[in-house]
């Protein structure tokens with residue numbers, strides 16, 4: 001086909017191209033000055049930037065006028081270690097000018113340094129500036145938060161070789177509360193292959209939310225047989241199979257793991273038998289296998305990673321393991337549930353990252369008031385879990401670089417601040433302390 005554009009089409013394209021913006025430099029300067037002021041909550045910067053009749057639609061879905069914007073700036077609390085200031089910058093600025101009207105589109109990057117880690121959030125902003133009485137001001141504004149890049153997208157960015165650590169669920173205990181944190185699960189991706197450590201209720205959903213296709217499931221590790229750690233032992237491979245899994249899945253866990261998977265297979269026998277015939281699927285029972293880990297030591301060794309288990313102390317559970325993953329670029333230890341355990345210190349020695357469970361002792365009373373019919377819950381919690389202070393002692397004794405708090409008990413009490421969770425750890429550990437969140441990727 002002849003590719004030259006017809007004169008009419010060429011003209012149409014020329015008209016569609018943005019007109020040169022004579023005020024581009026001035027508007028860019030204005031925007032940058034505003035963002036620098038907004039990072040300091042500077043009222044004057046807001047006064048100058050917004051027109052009296054501005055219509056502002058925020059990324060939270062709230063629509064405000066100038067008076068409300070200014071009132072929010074006035075009432076904003078001063079930055080604290082728990083709620084540090086966010087620095088705003090503009091990237092990919094595009095300006096289209098039509099006489100005394102200009103459309104400014106850019107990506108707003110908010111950078112917050114908190115608990116030793118840097119968090120960024122990206123927003124697509126589009127504003128309409130009007131020049132009235134010789135000065136440019138914003139008459140309308142729209143902000144849309146961009147989703148964080150998925151694990152898959154990040155994989156493409158770095159070629160998929162880096163070992164990634166993503167917290168899928170960070171609330172200790174089997175209770176579901178419908179909001180906030182999900183039940184425990186941690187995901188490692190080593191050379192593109194996912195390793196799921198613990199699979200409490202909701203793990204399948206959280207894996208998808210992290211952008212990892214269920215059909216890529218390959219390895220599952222269970223630390224111990226409390227249901228907040230193994231409820232999806234059968235369900236996770238089943239959900240992967242329902243999504244089209246065609247490759248093996250191997251699960252490792254304390255004695256009983258193999259029998260549990262077989263029990264699950266009986267539970268879904270009718271469904272699986274039917275779908276093999278009805279839909280031509282492979283046999284799930286031939287794809288998914290479980291292996292009992294009867295003693296500490298090396299559990300799995302392949303070309304990418306060596307996985308080693310240590311026996312930790314989690315009464316009344318007899319077989320509770322922590323797992324250490326040694327990949328080429330990174331070593332990561334997952335504590336599982338444990339009280340202070342010297343065995344964990346040994347396992348974690350020199351590791352880059354220790355993901356450790358945590359119990360905030362002053363939060364126990366509130367937790368107990370929310371859980372009826374659990375008369376010995378307090379005794380169990382104190383005997384079987386680790387205070388922030390002890391997490392700090394373990395991390396310091398092991399000499400790890402970073403400790404990541406997860407498996408929060410209580411994990412459903414928003415009155416406990418990140419600083420309260422981290423404070424006790426910092427008393428004994430001088431490295432980086434990360435207060436975990438669901439779907440957080442630990443850099």
Ligand SMILES: [Zn+2]
Pocket residue numbers: 172173184226228229337407
């Ligand atoms: Zn647990």
Ligand SMILES: [Zn+2]
Pocket residue numbers: 224226314337
């Ligand atoms: Zn447990």
